Amino acid sequence: MSGYSADTRIRWTEWLPWLIALAGFFLLPEYLALGARILIYILFALSLDLILGYAGIITLGHSAFFGLGAYTAGILSTKLGINDPFLQLAAAAAAGAALGIVTGAVILRTRALTLLMLTLAITAILLEVANKMSSITGGADGLSGVQVNRILGLFRFDIFGRTAFLYCLVVLFIAWFFVRRLIYSPFGAMLTGIRENTQRMHAIGAPVYWRLVLVYTLSATLAGIAGALLTQVNQFVGLNVLGFEPSGELLVMLILGGVGRLYGAFIGPALYLVAQDYLAKQFPEYWYLGIGTLLIVVVLFARGGILGLADKYRQAWLASSKRGSSARASAR
């Protein structure tokens, strides 16, 4: 947990996601496309966790920033011929940040259900705009033929998706490092304060509204980058990156993994997308049934997501081992 007495050293378990990703790269070369998709959604979920899990901002419209980032990269390449990967990422980040600060400044004055509806409205508007402005966005057909230059002039996006996977992994790693610093910083502690007791934050002199706009903008920036990665990896962007569906799906992934725990944003998307991939192959018509069942099981038996459950068992185990050792001590 964040705070002024937290242990901020990186624990060995925190290296696991990266080791698993690298192992996957070498051992499962035929799944690299799925792998890259998972990495992108982890970044997207990380951005959501920052506002939902830490600052307590509830949203159903996070796809607005993801979609805007995705279209920014797509339009840059197909309409303006700008194919540099980092330029595309930077532009998508800037677009996400700009939309984040503008919409955040308006909607973060509201709370709870009103806020939820407004976030949903913003992504719905963007979806409609993308649909109607087909000369720029390709409308319902989307933008195909997105090109991405060699990374640093060296690494070409190959057809096996190796470069794409490692590229996403590196971007995610940098973003993770940044978010982790943020969470353990005074800023992160302050966000938990807002989530825990907004009224009290006002009463210790915190300009809560501006702080929320700030974290919302940071989160929107990360979501924009995630969107651009998706376009670059797929070399295509379509309407499915905007609107309720990707927002809702993301929320489900994060809840599945565990909200406000940083690594819930890793486990949730990985589990969700792997399950989706497997179920879609096994039961092409009914795969949503499987996802639904998974979600019901989590909500019924693992409030706080997979990580919440893991925590509970770990604490129970610690308590029993403590009891065991004190029993041994008293027996002596």
Add this chain to the structure above:
Amino acid sequence: MARILETRQLCKSFGALTVAENIDFALETGARHALIGPNGAGKTTFVNMLTGVLRPTSGSILLAGEEITRTNQAARVRKGLGRTFQITSLFRSLTTLDNVALAVAEREGIAVRMWRPATRYSELKDECMSLLATLGIAEDAAAAVQDLPYGRQRLVEIAIALALKPKVLLLDEPAAGVPSHDSQLILQQLENLSSDIAVLIIEHDMDLVFRFARRITVLVQGQVLVEGTPQEIAADPRVRSVYLGEAVHG
């Protein structure tokens, strides 16, 4: 003596209901002032106007000579107006140390720093620990405040307010809901407060009020009935009839 906090002709009505009527009130530097009055006298409304939770219908509020009538709550806090809540309002799942540290971080402008881990702000933590020590709750530093007994939570509430180094401290029923032993403890801590801080206490516990306050203002039906020293207030027949008398019979 200089007036640190002052209200002039302060009024508040909710529709036809007037809950504060032309309140002229002054708190002097280093004051130990109590605000008392029967239920429904408008004490909470008055405090809410002072802190910026409610906007007065008319009149003005001055902090250290500066008009703050239209300043929002957080900005008033930054100008030196600290408060505690009648119903404990803490960061419940956070540790005692973090509860206080958040307030110190706001005061020092550290709260928006995003890179260095919070743990490494050792000066800030030292300040928090010494504050907790003066209030006698240092051993609870690492405990989540929701696990503390209520009396101790009240002390954390005061610690947060003090962490802001306020010029004026508004204590809204600091001993409400606290067993009498703990309320003695709280009173003891209040008596130890620095004389630089002007304290306004809103309290039902008359024992505590008369021991702590050097001046008392009595509020009845949204108006100041009388103001004076504890002896004057105790001797005042009007106060006896509307307030103390009521308390005896009630």
